[in-house]
Amino acid sequence: MPPSIHSHLSGKGEVASATSDDSPIGSPRHSEKSQHSLEMVHVETSMNPRAEVLIEEIIPKVAKSIAEMEVTNPEILRATRAFAAFQNFAAALRAGCDRDFFHKSRKSHKISTFWSHSWHGGQWKKILTLLTLYNGFAALLGGFFVAILMMILFDFGLLPDWERFGNGNFSMWCLPSGFLVTTLVMLLWRSQNNVFLDRICISQQDNDLKAQAIFSLAGLLKKSDVMLILWDPTWTQRLWCLFELAAFLKSKKVTSGKQALIVRPIFFGPISIAIFIFCCAACIPLTTTPVSSDSTFTVMFSSGTCLLVGCVVGYPTILTLRNYFQNLDIMRQQLLEVSFDTAKSSCCEQNHQSPSGQPVLCDRKVVKECVNIWFGSQEAFEQHVRSEVLEILTLSLQERVFTMPWVLAVTSPFLWYFMDLSASFIRFEWTGFWAHPSVLFLIEGLSFWFLGIPNVMDLLLMFCRVARAKHQNFYLEILKNLLVIFACAFILAILFGLYVASRFANDFRTVVWVGELMLYALCMRLSAHGMKAVVTRFGW
Numbered sequence: 001m002p003p004s005i006h007s008h009l010s011g012k013g014e015v016a017s018a019t020s021d022d023s024p025i026g027s028p029r030h031s032e033k034s035q036h037s038l039e040m041v042h043v044e045t046s047m048n049p050r051a052e053v054l055i056e057e058i059i060p061k062v063a064k065s066i067a068e069m070e071v072t073n074p075e076i077l078r079a080t081r082a083f084a085a086f087q088n089f090a091a092a093l094r095a096g097c098d099r100d101f102f103h104k105s106r107k108s109h110k111i112s113t114f115w116s117h118s119w120h121g122g123q124w125k126k127i128l129t130l131l132t133l134y135n136g137f138a139a140l141l142g143g144f145f146v147a148i149l150m151m152i153l154f155d156f157g158l159l160p161d162w163e164r165f166g167n168g169n170f171s172m173w174c175l176p177s178g179f180l181v182t183t184l185v186m187l188l189w190r191s192q193n194n195v196f197l198d199r200i201c202i203s204q205q206d207n208d209l210k211a212q213a214i215f216s217l218a219g220l221l222k223k224s225d226v227m228l229i230l231w232d233p234t235w236t237q238r239l240w241c242l243f244e245l246a247a248f249l250k251s252k253k254v255t256s257g258k259q260a261l262i263v264r265p266i267f268f269g270p271i272s273i274a275i276f277i278f279c280c281a282a283c284i285p286l287t288t289t290p291v292s293s294d295s296t297f298t299v300m301f302s303s304g305t306c307l308l309v310g311c312v313v314g315y316p317t318i319l320t321l322r323n324y325f326q327n328l329d330i331m332r333q334q335l336l337e338v339s340f341d342t343a344k345s346s347c348c349e350q351n352h353q354s355p356s357g358q359p360v361l362c363d364r365k366v367v368k369e370c371v372n373i374w375f376g377s378q379e380a381f382e383q384h385v386r387s388e389v390l391e392i393l394t395l396s397l398q399e400r401v402f403t404m405p406w407v408l409a410v411t412s413p414f415l416w417y418f419m420d421l422s423a424s425f426i427r428f429e430w431t432g433f434w435a436h437p438s439v440l441f442l443i444e445g446l447s448f449w450f451l452g453i454p455n456v457m458d459l460l461l462m463f464c465r466v467a468r469a470k471h472q473n474f475y476l477e478i479l480k481n482l483l484v485i486f487a488c489a490f491i492l493a494i495l496f497g498l499y500v501a502s503r504f505a506n507d508f509r510t511v512v513w514v515g516e517l518m519l520y521a522l523c524m525r526l527s528a529h530g531m532k533a534v535v536t537r538f539g540w
């Protein structure tokens, strides 16, 4: 027992304490409860008939100790590298795993990012989101590096070419290798970011250390630069998650807390991955379908197959995107109704009794007392969450999640496809740098990637946002998804039509294509802004 806690608990000489969580760590019961609990503070009823009264009496003292935001022992201020959480198929992030991970953490003087999450939400979505956030950038760099390397090797004739329906010299290296390396780096990258994950950084075996860590939770948050909330609908319902938010907002004096508070719904990872896979799948027919001497047949066949694959893979992608916007609505509603009285806590669910029948502290009462000390009253904190925090979240989740770099990242397979196309034409006779098809394809690809795609994506996201409401009728739901797909396919078809039209400009085709793209980008941007204005006006 840490001295500070021990003194105020045993000050009366009557209260025993700290036998701890009786359930073995990792047992089903442990996995089911919230990640933190003051369950270890309970009173030996056999020795003390006034146990329940005493428990009530020590609540203000426990709350005062926690509200001081001190770390009681330097041994518990610990952090781990982000990659440690992803090892062994992200065992430390899976609720059912019963291993001990404490040895993966080490003493630290501060924490870069505190991961706040609920053990009750979708664990695989959470793992994919963390992988995307921490390994995504390195994965794409790896993908691009290998795709460029393959292009250079192919250009120098060091890689075999592929025959497509009797026509040889085609490169099919950039897209598959880019995809493969991105996937591998995403799974295997060892991110060195200094993070706090409760399962790793709080000892689950040493009850003394565990008790001290829970009592110092607010202190640990104070020592954290950034708090990353991995939001799912259960997060707002968990008492200790709300406590973490309150402690962080208090420790960062609210204003600086705004920049330090990052919220990512756990659907962010699945969405990013789904769009990336969709782009790869849509490009595969373009690099593999037979090529005939009749260019019309080639174009129609490959784009038809591309459309077919796009629709098949596009359906789950649209579904995931609509789900994302539906969940933003849920989050907004939950934050408007945020309350410590309705939040779930394992102590209340277990009727404030340890498995051995001893009365335990009510976490809710302690947390409410802490919030009173920090914010003046519970209502003041709830009001703060409803106004300022909600504003930060709404803005960051709608405007700052789907940024231009994100769009370019998840759609990079399109550029890899153009790199393959460019490499395939490298052996054409050189009549001039700017006239060579290899150079022209590369310029066309880059302009398509930079100008065309971000605008299509903008509208796609807008369609999914407007059409987010879920229908009770199963068939109407399918119809809605198909409508969004057709709307997007229509926009892409315009782009495709423009590309085909530019072919008629012969020597100037690339210039015409870039000009068309600029015009297209302008029109799409205006449409997106118009739609945004309508959506905001009618509160969709």
Ligand SMILES: [Zn+2]
Pocket (backbone or CB within 6 Å): 345, 347, 348, 349, 352, 361, 362, 363, 364, 365
């Ligand atoms: Zn309780």
